[in-house]
Amino acid sequence: MERFNFKVFRRFWAIAKAYWFGEDKWKARGLLLLIVLLLLGYTGLSVLLNTQRGELISSLSAQSESRFWKTVGVFLGILVIYAPLLASYTFLRDRLGLAWRRWLTNSFIERYFRDRAFYNINQFNPDIDNPDQRIAEDVRSFTQESLTLTLVAVESVLSVIAFSGVLWGISKELVLFLVVYAVVGTVLTIGVFGQPLVKLNFEQLKKEANFRFSLVRVRENAEAIAFYQGEGQESEQIKDRFLAAFDNYKKLLNWELALNGLTNFYEFIPFVLPAIVVAPGVFSGDVEVGKVSEAQGAFIRVFFSLNVIVARLQSLTAFGAGIDRLYDFSDAIGDVESPVNLGENKELQVLTASTEIETQSEVDEDAAEIITETSSPIILLEISPTLALDNLTLQTPNYQRTLIENLSLTLDQEGSLLVMGPSGCGKSSLMRAIAGLWKSGTGIILRPDIQELLFLPQKPYMVLGSLRQQMLYPYPDTEATGQQLTEVLKQVNLPGLAERYDDGFDTVEEWSDVLSLGEQQRLSFARVLIHQPAYTILDEATSALDMANEEQLYSHLAAAKTAYISVGHRASLESHHQSLLRLAEDRTWEMRRT
Numbered sequence: 001m002e003r004f005n006f007k008v009f010r011r012f013w014a015i016a017k018a019y020w021f022g023e024d025k026w027k028a029r030g031l032l033l034l035i036v037l038l039l040l041g042y043t044g045l046s047v048l049l050n051t052q053r054g055e056l057i058s059s060l061s062a063q064s065e066s067r068f069w070k071t072v073g074v075f076l077g078i079l080v081i082y083a084p085l086l087a088s089y090t091f092l093r094d095r096l097g098l099a100w101r102r103w104l105t106n107s108f109i110e111r112y113f114r115d116r117a118f119y120n121i122n123q124f125n126p127d128i129d130n131p132d133q134r135i136a137e138d139v140r141s142f143t144q145e146s147l148t149l150t151l152v153a154v155e156s157v158l159s160v161i162a163f164s165g166v167l168w169g170i171s172k173e174l175v176l177f178l179v180v181y182a183v184v185g186t187v188l189t190i191g192v193f194g195q196p197l198v199k200l201n202f203e204q205l206k207k208e209a210n211f212r213f214s215l216v217r218v219r220e221n222a223e224a225i226a227f228y229q230g231e232g233q234e235s236e237q238i239k240d241r242f243l244a245a246f247d248n249y250k251k252l253l254n255w256e257l258a259l260n261g262l263t264n265f266y267e268f269i270p271f272v273l274p275a276i277v278v279a280p281g282v283f284s285g286d287v288e289v290g291k292v293s294e295a296q297g298a299f300i301r302v303f304f305s306l307n308v309i310v311a312r313l314q315s316l317t318a319f320g321a322g323i324d325r326l327y328d329f330s331d332a333i334g335d336v337e338s339p340v341n342l343g344e345n346k347e348l349q350v351l352t353a354s355t356e357i358e359t360q361s362e363v364d365e366d367a368a369e370i371i372t373e374t375s376s377p378i379i380l381l382e383i384s385p386t387l388a389l390d391n392l393t394l395q396t397p398n399y400q401r402t403l404i405e406n407l408s409l410t411l412d413q414e415g416s417l418l419v420m421g422p423s424g425c426g427k428s429s430l431m432r433a434i435a436g437l438w439k440s441g442t443g444i445i446l447r448p449d450i451q452e453l454l455f456l457p458q459k460p461y462m463v464l465g466s467l468r469q470q471m472l473y474p475y476p477d478t479e480a481t482g483q484q485l486t487e488v489l490k491q492v493n494l495p496g497l498a499e500r501y502d503d504g505f506d507t508v509e510e511w512s513d514v515l516s517l518g519e520q521q522r523l524s525f526a527r528v529l530i531h532q533p534a535y536t537i538l539d540e541a542t543s544a545l546d547m548a549n550e551e552q553l554y555s556h557l558a559a560a561k562t563a564y565i566s567v568g569h570r571a572s573l574e575s576h577h578q579s580l581l582r583l584a585e586d587r588t589w590e591m592r593r594t
Contacts, residue, residue: 008320011327016146019103031096036154038089043158045082050163052078093147101143108135108330117333119437124397125332130209134329138205138322145319193259194317200252202321207245214238380436384446387411387434387535387563392443394426394433399440403429405587407443411579413534416558417565418573418594421583427567430583431455431539434565447535451475454533458540460524462511467498470511471526480530488529491556492522493549517544525553529560536564547572 020028052075059068112118112131121128128134168175218225218234225234378392388410394403403426411417419427432438434445435455447453463473471485472478482498485505489497497519501507515523521544528536536557542550554576557564566573574580574594582590 008323012146012323015104015142015323015326015330018107019100022103024099024103028096028100031092031099035089035092035096035151038085038092039151039155040158042082042086042089043155043162045078045085046159047162048078049075049082093151094144097144097147100147101140104143105135105139108139108333111330111333114333116437121332123437128329128332129206130213131329133205133209133212134325138326138329141319141322142326145315145322149316149319189259189262193255196255197252197259197317198320200248200255201318202324203248204245204252205318205321205325207241207248211238211241211245214241378433378439378441379444381444381446382449385448385534386413386446387448387565388446389434390444390446392433392445393441394429394438394443395440396429397438397440402441402587404583404589407589409581409591411535411563411565413563414561415563415579416577417579417581418577419565419567419581419583420569420573422585425583425585427583428539431537431565431567434537452534453537454528454531454535455537456521456524456528456539456541458543459517460520460541462515462520462523464510466503466506466508467501467511468505470523471505471530473527475531478531485530488526491529491552492526493552494519494522494526497523518546518549521545522549522553525557528562529556532560533562536562538564538566538568540567540569542568542570542573551576 019025052071055071056068056075059071112135118131121131164175214234214237218238225231378394389407392407393405394407395401396403407430409417419430421427429438433441434447435453436450461473463469468480468485469476471488472480482505486498489495498504498507501509511523512520521541524541542553545553550570550572554573558576566577577594580592580594582592584590
């Protein structure tokens, strides 16, 4: 098999090892050891129960009442210990799986949001589809199935060891036949069904996620679809995605039908064969009739232990497909300790204020060295109190189109700049480069630390939470009294917003639905007035506002002593800025005072 081989185990271990060798390793290993000890006790008691079951039948056959009741007493005594032990084993197994899932989910979430990996995947790595499903569903499946399959393997080994001894004492031929039968069946089943099932399960996970994502998109864009009257097209697209999942599942069912037909026939033999082998001894009186039941129970336990791969092939192939998806996602967001490769993909280089650079000449030398080593990427230096661009050439992420060439400018801590130009000339792309989102091109960007900048997009982001959390976003720990928040709402012309609701600033709503786009844009301005960043970047941030509201917001922005850059088309914006940068479609630019 091409996919169901050592690569799967290597990928599994690459994901799993961080937990079992990380900060929670002793707690996890201790709990796993306790589970294995319970499993060992459970297996030993299973052997005793199997023996007592044969003894029970033999006592009935011999018509020995005292022997019968003694066996019943022993059987019930074992059962008193067996039942809670098995329940404890199941509970601790699931509890360990839950702890592992929490740790692994937190690890993936931290890495997903570190260095804006969530943005980079969405923009530049479309092969990593549906990250939400990989974090929620694939992680859950990975941790639960990993423990279940591992412990099934341990239980199988223990059962083979324990019950083979019982079976060997009854019939050596049964043991030899059992080994050959199980090995042949396993090789045959994996060879025929393994690869097709892995492929189909992998595709099923992807197609189900695509179907679910299309439904989420409709919910998030319901108003726009209704305005366009696009429900017919959306309906057909969703049906097509469901049909893709449906057709793939039909193929999966056909393969499962063939697999189940083979395994059902294959697994029926162990229920008959032990009786056939032991029957001559019973008929001759050399073997008690209870040995038939004992042999059959031991044979079945050993057979299904050796046959675990065949019995669980479907779940194993689904598990292998999930490992592939989770590994690809983990690789895309990068390991916590892995360095960023800047050379091959021309990634943006970031130097922070902690970098030991003392003079401007050292800045230039260091930047030149980085450019030489990394095929001339954009250099982003977070070591400057002012915002400056030095000989910046900006390209699209695929490097197929140049938007701006050799742009140099400086915006001091009390300045304001308006960026204008025709659509598609690179205005918003320039803001993305300053934010560190776009990485393709050459030149140097000097700016303060990213937390000293606040970006206001045309469509403000409304977080899930209270009105207070909306206003304090993205720094929820900022201290602000209700009176201060009320005053800020007045400044952005939303004086009665908190009073609309009984819970005031603690009101939780779906704010992107209950507020108009103009109200959302004014609320995003409130964040600037609260946080007072060194620089504010506004990308069409007043496009939904009338002139009066726009003038009022910019007057407060100017009074807030924050430098700002605006992207816009309205000529009225020029009066609110000291300088104008006009970009052209031919990649040239012009800078002048307003």
